[in-house]
Amino acid sequence: MDAIKTAGLTKYYGSARGIEDISLTVEQGDLFGFIGPNGAGKSTFIRALLGLVRPSAGRGQILGLDIGTDREKILAKVGYLPSETAFWPGMRVRDILKLSAGLRKKNCAPAADRLCQRLQLDVSRKVEQLSLGSRKKVAIVCALQHEPELLILDEPTGGLDPLMQREFFALLRERNAQGATVFLSSHILSEVQHHCAHAAIIRQGRIVAGGSVEALVRTGAKRVGIRGRADLGDLPGIRDRQVTADGSEFLYSGGMPALLKALTEANVQDLTISEPDLEEVFLHYYEEGSGRR
C-alpha cells in the first residue's frame, strides 16, 4: 500500500492554475521531498490531499483511502504541519495542544510532554507571546503528538533556529524509523537533499522530475571546475558558466571525450569534476525556456 498516490490530480481556482495533472506515488515508510518555489503549487497539492480544497479533476489516495470520500479517516492517520501557523489569541500553548488532542478524541498528554521537552516549548505561555519559531514548535507538537502514520509537512523549518532544525529532523528520522511516512514540502533544497530518500520537483503546477534524490542529482550533467585558462566557448553542453579570478566553473552535460580533448589543449593547472547538488538540478528544471518538463 502506498502512503500517497495521486492520478491526474488537478486544481484550478476559477481560471487560475493551482496544480495540473499531478500523478505521484509516495511509498509507505519513505521520507519524501516535494520541491518547488513559492507559487509552484506545493500547498495546493497538500490542501487537495487533506480535503481543504476540492480537486477540479483527478483522484488521490492516502494510505489506501480515497481523498474525496474518506477525509475523516485520512485525517485521523495524518499529522499536518502548515507553512503558516496561526492559533486563537488568548489561548495558552497547553490549551492548543489539548484542543488538538480533543479534536482527535485522544489523550496525547504523555507524547505532548515529551515533544515539548525536546523542543524546549513553554506550555504556559500565551500564543500571542510566542515568536514565529515557537509558534512553529506548537504546530509541530500538534502534528506529531498523536503519532500519525503519515506526516505532511509544508515548509516545516521556517522560523526554527539551526539547533531546533537539527532536533526537528532528528524527530522526523526517529518517526520514520518507527514506520511513519514523511512528506516534506520545501523550497530549501539542502533540507531535501540531506534528509529525503526520494523527491519530486514541481514547476508551475506540474511535476517536472521525480525519483530518488541520488538519481535526481545524477542527471548526466557534471559540475566542472578549472584553475587556469581554457577557451571552451564553442564546446556544446556547457551551462551556467562562471568565470573566477583564476579559472572558471560550469555545468557540463556534453560528451566527456570532447571536454577532455578541449582541456588538453588548454592551460589547465587543476581540474575538479563532481556531481551537481540538488540546487543546481532544481535550477536546471527552472531555467526559463529550457524546454524540459
Added chain:
Amino acid sequence: MTVFRHELRRGLAACFLWTAVTGGLLVLCVGLYPEMKGEMDAAGSLFASMGSFTAAFGMDRLDFGTLIGFYAVECGSILGLGGAFFAALTGVSALAKEERDHTAEFLLTHPLPRARVVSEKLAAVLTQVSAMDLAILALALSAVAQIGERIPWRELLLLHGAYWLLHMELAGVCFGLSAFLRRGGAGLAMGLAGGLYILQLAANMTERTAFLRYFTPFAYCQGADILAAGALDAGLAALGGLVFCAGVATAYGRYCTKDIY
C-alpha cells in the same frame, strides 16, 4: 463537543459584554418608569401628536401609563436592537472568523466532518444568543420587582419570547452568510440588523409601506400587536422560522463544499 466548548469559551467575553450593556440599559429604562409614571398623561398626548413617528414605534396603540405599555416601546427597542446586533455579529463571524484569522487550516485538518464543525458552531451561536436573552429576561424581571410593580408575566414572556425568535432568526441568516465570507462581516451584520429595524419602522408608518413587515423579523416583535392579540403573529413567526432554516441550510450546503485556503 470540543468545537462547541471551544466556541463558547472564545465568545464568553463578547456575550458577557453585550448582555451587560443591553441588560444594563434595560434595567436603567425600567428604573425610570416610576419617575415617568406620573407624567405619562402629558407624555401620552405629546407622543400622540407626533404623527408617523408615533405610529413607527407603535406608540399610538400602547398605553404609556402602564408598565407593560412603557416596557414594550422603550425596553423593547433596547432589547430588540441590542440583541439583534449581538446575534447578527455572533452569527456572521462564526464560520468566517476561522478563515479571517487563518485558523481554518488548523481546525479543518483534524478528523471531524465539516458538517460537525458547522453543527457545533451553530449550537454555540444559538446557545450564546439564548444565554443573553435569558440573562436579560432575568435582569428585567428583577428590575420590575425592584421598582415594586406587579410582574406582568404573560406579556413580558411573550415580548421576550418574540425577541428571542427574532435573535435566533437573525443569527441563522448571518450564520448562512458567514459560510460565504473569508473576512470579517461585522459591517454587513450591523447593517443588516439596523436595516431590518428601520424597515419595520417604515412598515408602521403608512398603509402603503405596510407590506414591508413581511421582510423584517422585527414585525412579529411589535409590542402593540403582541399585547393587543395576547399572542405572537403565528404567520410571521413561522415565516421567520423558515428564514432561519434557510440560513442554516445554506451554511451547511456552502461550508461543507467550500475550498479553504
